[in-house]
Amino acid sequence: MAAACRTSPTPTNLSGPRGRSPSIPRFPTIRCASQPLRTPSKTLATADPVPAFLSVTAFAPATVANLGPGFDFLGCALDGVGDTVTVSVDPAISPGTLSISSISGSAASAAKLRRDPLWNCAGIAGIAAMRALGVRSVGLSLHLEKGLPLGSGLGSSAASAAAAAVAVDGLFGGRLSLGDLVLAGLESEKKVSGYHADNVAPSIMGGFVLIRSYDPLELLRLEFPTGQDLYFVLVSPEFEAPTKKMRAALPAEVKMKDHVHNCSQAAALAAAVVQGDVKLLGMAMSSDGIVEPRRAPLIPGMVAVKKAAIEAGAFGCTISGAGPTAVAVIDGEEKGKEIGDRMVEAFLRDGELKASATVARLDRIGARVISSSAF
Amino acid sequence: MAAACRTSPTPTNLSGPRGRSPSIPRFPTIRCASQPLRTPSKTLATADPVPAFLSVTAFAPATVANLGPGFDFLGCALDGVGDTVTVSVDPAISPGTLSISSISGSAASAAKLRRDPLWNCAGIAGIAAMRALGVRSVGLSLHLEKGLPLGSGLGSSAASAAAAAVAVDGLFGGRLSLGDLVLAGLESEKKVSGYHADNVAPSIMGGFVLIRSYDPLELLRLEFPTGQDLYFVLVSPEFEAPTKKMRAALPAEVKMKDHVHNCSQAAALAAAVVQGDVKLLGMAMSSDGIVEPRRAPLIPGMVAVKKAAIEAGAFGCTISGAGPTAVAVIDGEEKGKEIGDRMVEAFLRDGELKASATVARLDRIGARVISSSAF
Numbered sequence: 129m130a131a132a133c134r135t136s137p138t139p140t141n142l143s144g145p146r147g148r149s150p151s152i153p154r155f156p157t158i159r160c161a162s163q164p165l166r167t168p169s170k171t172l173a174t175a176d177p178v179p180a181f182l183s184v185t186a187f188a189p190a191t192v193a194n195l196g197p198g199f200d201f202l203g204c205a206l207d208g209v210g211d212t213v214t215v216s217v218d219p220a221i222s223p224g225t226l227s228i229s230s231i232s233g234s235a236a237s238a239a240k241l242r243r244d245p246l247w248n249c250a251g252i253a254g255i256a257a258m259r260a261l262g263v264r265s266v267g268l269s270l271h272l273e274k275g276l277p278l279g280s281g282l283g284s285s286a287a288s289a290a291a292a293a294v295a296v297d298g299l300f301g302g303r304l305s306l307g308d309l310v311l312a313g314l315e316s317e318k319k320v321s322g323y324h325a326d327n328v329a330p331s332i333m334g335g336f337v338l339i340r341s342y343d344p345l346e347l348l349r350l351e352f353p354t355g356q357d358l359y360f361v362l363v364s365p366e367f368e369a370p371t372k373k374m375r376a377a378l379p380a381e382v383k384m385k386d387h388v389h390n391c392s393q394a395a396a397l398a399a400a401v402v403q404g405d406v407k408l409l410g411m412a413m414s415s416d417g418i419v420e421p422r423r424a425p426l427i428p429g430m431v432a433v434k435k436a437a438i439e440a441g442a443f444g445c446t447i448s449g450a451g452p453t454a455v456a457v458i459d460g461e462e463k464g465k466e467i468g469d470r471m472v473e474a475f476l477r478d479g480e481l482k483a484s485a486t487v488a489r490l491d492r493i494g495a496r497v498i499s500s501s502a503f
Numbered sequence: 504m505a506a507a508c509r510t511s512p513t514p515t516n517l518s519g520p521r522g523r524s525p526s527i528p529r530f531p532t533i534r535c536a537s538q539p540l541r542t543p544s545k546t547l548a549t550a551d552p553v554p555a556f557l558s559v560t561a562f563a564p565a566t567v568a569n570l571g572p573g574f575d576f577l578g579c580a581l582d583g584v585g586d587t588v589t590v591s592v593d594p595a596i597s598p599g600t601l602s603i604s605s606i607s608g609s610a611a612s613a614a615k616l617r618r619d620p621l622w623n624c625a626g627i628a629g630i631a632a633m634r635a636l637g638v639r640s641v642g643l644s645l646h647l648e649k650g651l652p653l654g655s656g657l658g659s660s661a662a663s664a665a666a667a668a669v670a671v672d673g674l675f676g677g678r679l680s681l682g683d684l685v686l687a688g689l690e691s692e693k694k695v696s697g698y699h700a701d702n703v704a705p706s707i708m709g710g711f712v713l714i715r716s717y718d719p720l721e722l723l724r725l726e727f728p729t730g731q732d733l734y735f736v737l738v739s740p741e742f743e744a745p746t747k748k749m750r751a752a753l754p755a756e757v758k759m760k761d762h763v764h765n766c767s768q769a770a771a772l773a774a775a776v777v778q779g780d781v782k783l784l785g786m787a788m789s790s791d792g793i794v795e796p797r798r799a800p801l802i803p804g805m806v807a808v809k810k811a812a813i814e815a816g817a818f819g820c821t822i823s824g825a826g827p828t829a830v831a832v833i834d835g836e837e838k839g840k841e842i843g844d845r846m847v848e849a850f851l852r853d854g855e856l857k858a859s860a861t862v863a864r865l866d867r868i869g870a871r872v873i874s875s876s877a878f
Contacts, residue, residue, distance in 0.1 A: 201767035340771050340787070348783070350774055381756040387793070390762070391769040392576035396715050398770035399725055402777045408723070412715075418762070 175262035180301035181500040183216040188290035188495035189334070190276050190488075191283035192360065192455050193326040196416035196446040197393035203283070203326035204336040205491035206360060211284070212273040212498070213250050213291035215299050221267025226254050226296075233274030240278055245270070249316040253289035256312035257296040260304055268296065279371065280364050281449035286327030289316035290495040294332065298497040306333055309495070310347060321371065327449065334494030336401045352490055353404035359464040360488050361437070361456040362448065363471040365481035369427060369451040377422040389417050410443020410457045420446050427452045429479020436474035440467040461487055550637035555676035556875040558591040563665035563870035564709070565651050565863075566658035567735065567830050568701040571791035571821040572768035578658070578701035579711040580866035581735060586659070587648040587873070588625050588666035590674050596642025601629050601671075608649030615653055620645070624691040628664035631687035632671035635679055643671065654746065655739050656824035661702030664691035665870040669707065673872040681708055684870070685722060696746065702824065709869030711776045727865055728779035734839040735863045736812070736831040737823065738846040740856035744802060744826040752797040764792050785818020785832040795821050802827045804854020811849035815842040836862055 189210040193203040211233075221227045228243045228251050245251025250272045258268070270292065276284040293312040297304045304312070313328035329337040329347050336350040352358060382390075397412035399405075414434075424430040424447060433454045437445035441463055442456035454471060458464045468485030475483035564585040568578040586608075596602045603618045603626050620626025625647045633643070645667060651659040668687040672679045679687070688703035704712040704722050711725040727733060757765075772787035774780075789809075799805040799822060808829045812820035816838055817831035829846060833839045843860030850858040 197766065198770065199766070200763045202770065338767060338770055338774070340767055340790075348771055348774070378759060381758055382762050383756055384753060387757050387762050387765070388575045391572065391574070391766050392713060392715055394766040395573065395577065395713055395769040395773035396723055399713070399723070399773040399777045402774045415715075 175303070176264045177261055177300040177303060179217050179266055179299050179503075181217075181299050182503045183214060183501040184295050184298040184497055185212060185214040185499045186291045186295035186298055186495055187212045187498045188287045188294065188331045189491040190287055191327045191330045191449075192362075193283060193324070193330075193449040194416075194419065194447070195397060195455075196413040196420060196444070197390045197397055197418075198326075198338075198413075199390075199416065199419045200324055201326060201339045202336065202394070202397070203330040205330040205334045205494055206282070206362070206488040207491040208488055209275060209282070209486065210331075210491075211250075211275050211287040211291045213254070213288065213295045214271040214273075215254065215268050215292070215295040216271075216501075217299070217503075218267055218269035221269055223267050224258070224264045226251060226258060226268045226270055229269040229271050231272045231274065233272075234277065241272070241274070248272070249285040249288040249320055250292035252316035252319055253313050254292035254296045256315040257293040257304065257309070260308050260312055261297065261300050263296075263300065268299070270295075277364065279368055281369060281447065281451045281453040282362065282364070283327035283331055283449060285320045286313060286317060286331045289313040290328055290331035292316075294495040294497065298500065302497075307345065307347065311345065314345075322375075330494070332495045334492045335490060338398060350398060350401045352401050352492075354492075356404035356406065357459040358404075358406050358409070358490055359458050359461055360490075361442065361458060361464045361468045361471065362453055362486045362488060363433065363456075363468055363475065363483050364453040364486075365427070365429065365475045365479060365483035367427065367452045367479070367481050371450055373426060374423055374450040377426060378419060379422070382418050386417050389415075393417075406457060406459045407443045410445075412444070413446050413457060414438070414444030416446060423447055423451060427479070428481055429475045429477070430454060432478035433471045433474040436470045437467055440470040442467045445471075550678070551639045552636055552675040552678060554592050554641055554674050554878075556674055557878045558589060558876040559670050559673040559872055560587060560589040560874045561666045561670035561673055561870055562587045562873045563662045563669065563706045564866040565662055566702045566705045566824075567737075568658060568699070568705075568824040569791075569794065569822070570772060570830075571788040571795060571819070572765045572772055572793075573701075573713075573788075574765075574791065574794045575699055576701060576714045577711065577769070577772070578705040580705040580709045580869055581657070581737070581863040582866040583863055584650060584657070584861065585706075586625075586650050586662040586666050588629070588663065588670045589646040589648075590629065590643050590667070590670040591646075591876075592674070593642055593644035596644055598642050599633070599639045601626060601633060601643045601645055604644040604646050606647045606649065608647075609652065616647070616649070623647070624660040624663040624695055625667035627691035627694055628687050629667035629671045631690040632668040632679065632684070635683050635687055636672065636675050638671075638675065643674070645670075652739065654743055656744060656822065656826045656828040657737065657739070658702035658706055658824065660695045661688060661692060661706045664688040665703055665706035669870040669872065673875065677872075682720065682722065686720065689720075697750075705869070707870045709867045710865065713773060725773060725776045727776050727867075729867075731779035731781065732834040733779075733781050733784070733865055734833050734836055735865075736817065736833060736839045736843045736846065737828055737861045737863060738808065738831075738843055738850065738858050739828040739861075740802070740804065740850045740854060740858040742803065742827045742854070742856050746825055748801060749798055749825040752801060753794060754797070757793050761792050764790075768792075781832060781834045782818045785820075787819070788821050788832060789813070789819030791821060798822055798826060802854070803856055804850045804852070805829060807853035808846045808849040811845045812842050815845040817842045820846075
């Protein structure tokens with residue numbers, strides 16, 4: 129799991145404890161040699177670190193992946209909603225291993241999750257983080273509190289993985305870099321939904337994150353200017369988006385003309401994020417001509433929901449991740465609530481689906497330690 | 504030719520005489536109803552304007568289109584090199600028409616050009632600008648001074664068209680918007696190389712321009728921060744890139760995986776421009792996995808030239824437009840000259856082609872009136 133990671137082009141220390149907000153320069157690019165994952169990093173290989181705390185609790189935010197033309201390489205973190213993981217030193221657990229002690233949260237989500245750590249997102253990422261740290265002498269127990277519904281398109285699995293990786297790292301004093309943490313989270317994503325970092329990277333790093341390359345892993349944080357008003361309207365219908373069907377709806381090839389169109393929208397989207405141009409961000413996000421047109425018809429009411437969002441004043445609307453949540457953007461919270469109401473109505477009217485709306489801001493911090501207990 | 508144009512999202516007057524540098528805010532988006540082109544705009548339809556000058560000379564810069572993953576939607580203007588057009592009120596010319604009186608410049612370029620205005624880039628764009636202005640009572644003569652070689656991949660035809668459109672507009676006091684001027688230039692591009700604005704838009708507007716849509720035409724100027732050092736190393740070999748062959752080398756469809764890769768590079772490229780991150784700009788420009796790999800082998804030595812540029816320290820290198828010019832980027836002029844020397848050597852060694860190198864900065868102004876004569 130361990131990997132040699134460095135930051136570039138602006139040398140900066142992006143590693144360290146995640147309990148505090150690091151001073152992040154413009155465009156921190158994180159490069160990690162993602163292959164081979166089994167080679168321990170030089171700095172951590174022989175570590176077998178001593179825990180700094182008895183117990184640590186970390187929170188990781190929900191995320192919106194894809195953002196229309198940013199399909200499979202762009203995502204952002206949402207303020208206020210997410211998963212929480214507590215890891216504790218537990219003498220009853222075999223040294224170097226991790227056990228899931230309990231899972232709580234909304235009944236529907238928590239009940240569906242397995243407690244076998246090898247088949248649980250938090251478990252997989254937690255173990256990967258232990259491996260990256262070189263933990264051999266300590267056994268850990270993990271409690272997962274699901275704040276996010278499963279299969280909603282809001283990065284539920286990634287949030288569990290991100291919170292677990294950051295909690296384990298925090299327990300040992302925060303020794304892993306952001307790149308290491310993302311790679312730990314990717315171990316989980318790979319198992320549950322494919323080797324995509326567009327949820328787990330923003331959940332760990334906060335803000336907007338662009339994945340420029342997987343081999344080596346290169347993550348680019350696009351800094352949305354502070355002081356600019358950006359609100360995400362998230363409307364989740366009571367509908368399970370069939371992930372396999374959503375992936376199968378994608379074409380193996382795209383026409384050159386469509387490629388150029390989506391490329392230009394993706395470029396406009398990235399520029400809009402960096403410049404804090406919310407209107408352009410919405411317009412570009414709304415202009416995917418490849419993925420959304422194929423997936424939207426698979427979510428009852430989605431086409432009408434997008435139309436309703438735009439008519440209600442949203443700057444743009446698309447599918448969050450692989451759905452079924454619809455995401456719209458706007459520059460005011462009250463306007464966001466109004467837009468959300470119209471979107472909920474449209475889901476009911478055209479999709480015959482009950483839905484709930486949330487208005488969230490951008491999470492700029494990412495996964496972080498929220499509490500710790502000393503020995 | 505005339506079209507209703509407006510600027511958005513930041514309302515600002517982008518029209519007006521091009522002799523002065525307009526105060527351009529961040530992200531001026533220019534929207535023009537490009538269809539129907541034959542409908543005269545309401546404001547100018549009945550104009551038949553009176554010339555403000557006897558003669559006007561305008562200069563339009565060379566441009567680099569594509570910039571790797573920005574294929575067919577991104578381009579930028581180059582400082583110092585370009586074409587110059589002089590238009591004069593000429594009683595000997597039938598009112599409402601335009602005649603090309605002379606063409607000068609490097610023998611190779613000038614001699615190849617036709618003086619029939621309907622088959623000359625400057626002529627076509629000049630006539631389109633006259634039509635947009637509603638000129639009916641005045642005949643014009645046009646002199647074109649070719650500063651750019653033909654078929655070099657530096658937007659030679661676009662520069663002629665841009666200079667002509669701006670000169671004609673300047674003669675009548677500068678009544679057309681930037682969008683109108685780009686549409687006039689597009690009339691020419693359509694005839695000679697296809698309906699692409701990625702050369703003519705930056706030649707007219709200056710800086711980096713992203714074409715977000717053609718119908719309606721939406722142009723987005725990406726403001727590269729002032730004070731950042733960005734140098735383009737342009738190495739042009741003595742080789743005629745067969746345009747048809749270059750276009751034919753493109754695939755009709757691209758694999759989804761390649762699409763996602765190029766989209767992410769395009770997004771990184773746009774963000775790098777706005778943020779003034781020259782290193783990332785170079786890396787992203789250098790990462791096209793679709794067009795460059797198919798076109799580079801058609802230009803003798805190009806693969807080695809790119810390698811030589813990177814080895815000499817360039818942040819990135821790709822084909823300018825459809826070639827054969829190679830373009831590299833770097834943050835210092837002296838380093839640029841050194842890189843250019845290595846690229847010239849590589850063209851000779853691996854392509855058996857003589858080549859010449861130029862180091863240019865970004866042109867931030869675009870086509871402009873450089874002199875005028877009163878009646």
